[in-house]
Amino acid sequence: MNTSTTPEPIIELKDVVKEFSTGGGFGKQDTFKALNSISFSLHKGRTLALVGESGCGKSTCARLITKVHAPTSGEIHYRGKNLNEIKNRKETLDYRSKVQMVFQDPFGSLNPTHTIEHHLTRPLLIHKQVSNKQQLREKLEELMGLVELPVQDLEKYPHQLSGGQRQRINLARAIAVGAEVILADEPTSMLDVSIRLGVLNLMKEMKEKMGIGFLYITHDLATAHYIAEETAVMYKGRIVEWGDTQAILKNPTHPYTRLLISAVPDPDLPFRDLVESEPNYSLSADKIRSESMKPSTGMKQVGFNHFVLNWEEGVAA
Ligand SMILES: Nc1ncnc2c1ncn2[C@@H]1O[C@H](COP(=O)(O)OP(=O)(O)OP(=O)(O)O)[C@@H](O)[C@H]1O
Ligand SMILES: [Mg+2]
Structure with a gap:
């Protein structure tokens, strides 16, 4: 992203490539390139939305940032330090407490036999x-206040809360651990539509009031503008368009971004006119996908903080 005008990022990915071995048989080792030259930064008090369809590599980015996998090439830095250098147990624990994940399934990470x-x-x-019981109580009450849940819910078990309330507990836990950055992987996609916005608003408040940096992973471009100043659109392991969320929504330039936008049914969004004026995007979806898959021949700047990977039209991949 546009790092020249901003202070040092908390997390920075530079040209990250991730290949997975896919076996291949007969002694061969085939590899699959899940991430191809991925670069982006996460900053204090800001959100980057990473948007794209299933399998494009969004969660792989998060898993690399949390050191579940190492990049095949390229570098990931935490406050200027290469993650490769974070090796011993103490440093790794410390890093993992600063960079927390919140997952899609708000139940999955809570133990049903323990209270909130x-x-x-x-x-x-x-x-x-x-350091003492009184401080603990105060801190617990503060955390519940931050995520807008009543103190009485502390005594409840996960199954006694709604999905949205459980996701609030997951966010509270990330703060309790001392997170500077939260990697939120589809945090609202399993929630009822009516409570999604509440959780997104809470994340926005955590960003604004507590200075938490967010990576907001979603397949739903429509929700990015609620919380993300910047958006990166991914397709098959590459970022095809990136920059200010508003710029991307108002002037989506890469055919794949336009395809994503045409799939958004929300009539209140700023790009409604675009969808109405070009109703045929989804009809040519296969063509757009095959064009978007071809190796890129550089990128171009289309706005102040708005970039797009070049693509070649009309040739089958
Ligand atoms: N450990 C692994 N070994 C082999 N392939 C993997 C591994 N992890 C991910 N992949 C492959 O990398 C690609 C990207 O996966 P990833 O989980 O990052 O996608 P995603 O964008 O998060 O998708 P979704 O929206 O469905 O969660 C997929 O094709 C997946 O099969
Ligand atoms: Mg995923």
């Missing part, structure tokens, strides 16, 4: 955020 209080107390104690 237990879920929040543990990280506070492990990360030495409190």
Whole structure:
């Protein structure tokens, strides 16, 4: 992204490539390139939306940032330090507490046999955020206030909360651990439409009031503008268009971005006119996909902070 005018990022990916081995048989080792030259930065108090369809590599980016996998080439930096240099147990634990994941399934990461209080107390104690019982109680109440849940919910078990409330607990837990950056992987896609916006608004408040940096992973471009100043559109392991979210929504330039936008049914969005004026985008979806897959021949700047990968029209991949 546009790093020249902004302070040092918390997380920076530089030309990251990730290949997975796919076996191949007969002694061959085939590889699959899940990420191809990915570069972006995450900043304090800002959100980057990483948008694209299933399998394009969004979660792989998050898994590389949390050190589940190492990049095949390229570098990932945390406050200027290469993640490769974060090796010993203490440093790794410290890094993992600063860079937290929140997942799609708000139930998956909560233990059904423990109360909400237990879920929040543990990280506070492990990360030495409190030194006595009174401080612990105060901190627990503060956390519940931050995520707009009543203090009484501390005594409840995960199954006694709604999906949206459970996702709020996951966000509270990330704060309890001391997160600077939260990688939110489809955090609202399993929630009822009516409560999605509440969770997105909470993330926005955490960003604005607490300075948390977010990577907001979604397949739904329509939700990016609620919380993300910047957006990167991914297709098959590459970022095809990136920059200010508003610029991308108002002037989507890459055929794949236009295809994504044409699939958005929300009539209140700023690009409604575009969808109405060009109703045939989805009809030519296969052609757009095959064009978007071809190796890129550079990129161009189409606005102040708006870039697009070049593509070649009309030739089958
Ligand atoms: N450990 C792995 N080994 C082999 N291939 C993998 C591995 N992890 C991911 N992939 C492949 O990399 C590609 C990107 O996967 P990834 O999970 O990042 O997609 P995604 O954009 O998060 O998709 P979704 O929206 O469905 O979550 C997929 O084709 C996937 O099969
Ligand atoms: Mg994923």
